[in-house]
Amino acid sequence: MNYWLHRISHHAEVSYPLLFDNNVLTIGFSDFANQGFLDSLLQVEESKRWSVFEQMIKEEEKWRNLPRTRYNLWRFIEGFKKGDKVVVPSQGAFSVFELVSETPQPISNLNTKDLKDWNGNSLKMQDGHISDGTDKIDLGFYWGVKPIAKKKISRKDFADSALTSRLKYRTTNTEISDIKDSVEKAISAFKENKPINLYSEILDKITKKVLESLTSKLNPDKFEKLVKFYFERNGATETLIPAKNAKGKEGDADVIAIFEPIRTIIYAQVKFHKTDSETNEWAVEQINDFRNNKETMDDDYTKIAWVVSSAKSFTEKSVKLAQDKNVHLIDGNRFAEMIIEAGIFDLNKVMQNN
Secondary structure (H helix, E strand, C coil), rough: EEEECCCCCCCCCHHHHHHHHHCECCCCCCHCCCHHHHHHHHHCCCCHHHHHHHHHHHCCCCHHHCCCHHHHHHHHCCCCCCCEEEEEECCCCEEEEEEECCEEEEEHHHHCCECCCCCEECCEEEEEECCCCCCCCCCEEEEEEEEEEEEEEEHHHHHCCCHHHHHCCCEEEEECHHHHHHHHHHHHHHHHHCCCHHHHHHHHHHHHHHHHHHHCCCCCHHHHHHHHHHHHHCCCEEEEEECCCCCCCCCCCCCCEHHHHHEEEEEEECCCCCCCCCCCCCCCCCHHHHHHHHCCCCCCEEEEEEEEEEECCCCCCHHHHHHHCCCEECCCHEEEEHHHHHHHCCCHHHHHHH
């Protein structure tokens, strides 16, 4: 039995109801969503599956450049096995499920009767794909699961340092069998309602003070530098703050962080607002446009969009748009926690030297 982390990265408005209400764990890649694709892969001997998989991916025109994201589909189809445990992160929390179906299934095999997205819109199967009646939902495959800890488990209360660190991993999925003891400890503590309280207690007490200091001492430019510092502290191999108002630029990113070992780039739109305000959807639109423009580059990097705000929250419209566009939102309290976790002892030096 292996342990996995699998992040809901596609159509959260459908994927989360499928998971929590229907015990179905999904992934995108609807371009390949048919039984023939699975049969061609899973019916050959294991030693030949990767080469067969690569060839089938290249046969789809828009995938011929073999983007790095194909590894997520490979792990979902070939890596996952019945009986494995899967940790699914969400904002400030996580859930744990066990894979119970014999093999992954194409989304066309899913029973969509009475299925709705989290806005209450009815969904149906159309031409082998889930549809909301207007657009095709880009979900291609699924596993049947059963909940081990279905309710959202607080990261602060039940995840030790090893699991907390792994929950920050930004790719869609990865094996985490090396920290299986941390996962099992979190499950047991949650079921017994015995939080790992020291970290949570300390963090709760100082987060508010840290955020107050950030919003009173910094300005928009220094807040951008702080976000850049956060990426550097967490292993970015290169960070930059692009020039403002460059000609011909689509969208906007305030900070760019490159993580070369995992071929990942995070584009961050940074908003410095008063703590008691809300950040609206404009930031989401800007960073989504910027990332989409960069996605056209054939460079084999996974590209992720963030909006980091010092405000207490985001507007309801911005939250829904971020879910639709797969943009990660980080409010002031969460960013203060992230800075604390990253280590704050160099902050004055950062502000003085940039």
